Amino acid sequence: MAEATLPRFVLRHATRRPHDPAIREKEKGIWQEWTWKEYLDHVRWIALGLVHLGFERGDKLAIISDNRPAVYWGMLAAQAAGGVALGVYQDAIAKEVQYVIDHSDAKFVIAEDQEQVDKLLDLKAGLPKVRKIIFDDPKGMRHYQDPILISLAELEQAGQRLDGERPGLFEGLVSQGRSEEAALICYTSGTTGVPKGAMISHFNLIKAIEGIQQLEHYRPTDQALAYLPPAWIGDTFWSLATAVIVGFTVNCPERPETVLANLREIGPQLFLAAPRIWENLVSLVQVKIEDASFLKRRIYRWLMPVGEEVARLRMEKQPVPLRLRVLNALGEFFVFGPLRDHLGLRRVRFAYTGGAPLGPEVFLFFRAIGINLKQVYGQTEITGVSFVQRDGDIKLGTVGRPFPNTEVRLTEAGEVVCKSPSVFLGYYKNPEATAEVLQDGWLFSGDAAMFDPDGHLIVIDRAKDVTSLADGTKFAPQYIENKLKFSPYIKEAVAIGQDRSHVAAMINIDMENVGKWAERRQISYTTYTDLAQKAEVYDLIGREVERVNRDLPEPTRIRKYVLLHKELDPDDEEVTRTRKVRRKFVAQKYANIIEALYTDAGVVPVSSVITYQDGRQATIQTELAIRTVGEMREPVTA
DSSP states (O other): OTTOOHHHHHHHHHHHSTTSEEEEEEETTEEEEEEHHHHHHHHHHHHHHHHHHTOOTTOEEEEEOSSOHHHHHHHHHHHHTTOEEEEEOTTOOHHHHHHHHHHTTOSEEEEOSHHHHHHHHHTGGGOTTOOEEEESOOTTOTTOOOTTEEEHHHHHHHHHHHHHHSTTHHHHHHHHOOTTSEEEEEEOOOSSSSOOEEEEEHHHHHHHHHHHHTTSOOOTTOEEEOOSOTTSHHHIIIIIIIHHHHOOEEEEOSSGGGHHHHHHHHOOSEEEEOHHHHHHHHHHHHHHHHHSOHHHHHHHHHHHHHHHHHHHHHHTTOOOOHHHHHHHHHHIIIIIHHHHHHHTOTTOSEEEEOSSOOOHHHHHHHHHTTOOEEEEEOOGGGTSOOEEOBTTBOOTTOOOEEOTTOEEEEOTTOEEEEEOTTSOOEETTOHHHHHHHEETTEEEEEEEEEEOTTSOEEEEEETTTOEEOTTOOEEOHHHHHHHHTTSTTEEEEEEEOTTSSSEEEEEEEOHHHHHHHHHHTTOOOOSHHHHHTOHHHHHHHHHHHHHHHHTSOGGGSEEEEEEOSSOOOGGGTSBOTTOOBOHHHHHHHTHHHHHHTTSSOSEEEEEEEEEOTTSOEEEEEEEEEEEETTOOOSOOOO
């Protein structure tokens, strides 16, 4: 296996299974399909096209795009030519795009469409190392004349010509590849500063997938949906590496907005989602139940607790009484099966959540309706995944046990430390940061955790985020936030309290769900800010906070909360592209609100900037209400 690389797996599938489907994309309402032979042809032509443009071994190819076949062909093409691929978040603001592309020394960039090309052309002066921008979708670009641009179709044509002139060149390039060479640079989310580029080798990827394959048995006939950002290790782990090693079919959605509809069409056997997506699915179900007929609501509310109790007993390896088995069978017929079908998860064998802890209520919901949801755990620096819950050994609140090829221990401070063949090569151009997390082959994760009596790992929070109240009471903000986000009416939450007298929370309402709730009650509103500051909405969220408090130890219960006037936004650097809160930045930006949560103030003034369609901006002043938990001002029926 020493010489194994991802392009070699593509060659193998194209030789052994040339006519089996490798990748699909829905375009203009029709699913387009490429076989493994066709998949290899595109990788070959793009690789040789890059070589024609001057791509050399060790060069970097950056890709900024939604999930499209060209993304994965481009990554493999760069690797086949002896280079390294890296993804850039497609919704990243200009300075983030510039930093990643320039820091990585990328000489070539594949951009999905006109929007991304325009972004790169505006940054051209700040990207002196970029030689060519290769665009996939030519729509709207007929009159673009900049010599730095070349279409993907033109690039592939150049690759075809070179293939005809020098037959065997592609195979020769692939044969020179070595498993220990970097295959990807995956930039971290940058919660504490600028993103770092984690260098991940072919060997790392292959060993990580060998580790999970010893526990989860994927099949070449399986289907997966590629909809997560290609810049995130979670997508490249499954949609790129696992797909080409196992040989299953990857499906790319028509547009980001059609993911749920495409999910129902595909009915994949493998499905990975970040916690926010699982939370959104629960919210979707809860809102639809509220809009359903009286009879359907009664049946759901009767049988859903049965499913949760059965799921809990099975996870605790306790016998399920006959009465519950009968009721659960009724639930399967009337509620659980239809729900799985509606969500597009009726054929799922393996469903995963990762990237951050998932609230136990959300996790239990999906186990209750018969979805084999499992928590996985890892970091970009260990190739994405190193822990997974085993079938028949699922426990709420844990991330399971490590892969068979992974060693793990906890430091005296409770930090998770791992050794594995999947541990990355280091951070690109950052030896100091590498030395901090990589010591004698051991990866220091920065996560605080503990083992339960059965050897399951319980991740508490980022070690730096676990904090104490003024009286010394320890609490984990992320744990409280996850419980809050189980509510369909809460989109984001930030729990605070370090060195303070009590825990408080800043909350983002879910505009869509709270808006529907308000409309049903004939509560008029105009903007997000207007809706969030309604007394009725404060009471609605107050009920949700009280629900969370019932499950928290008394000293760590939320005493006060405020509904923010705007959503936390990656473009404002308040959260990362993977929706992780940048706590230090948020604490500084909202310092006046945080201070008000610890005074007797009933309101706190804030200013916000609104942008009109014509580009004009205006600053508006707003007063946010500070509410004590349990303080109700309006009768409300949630």
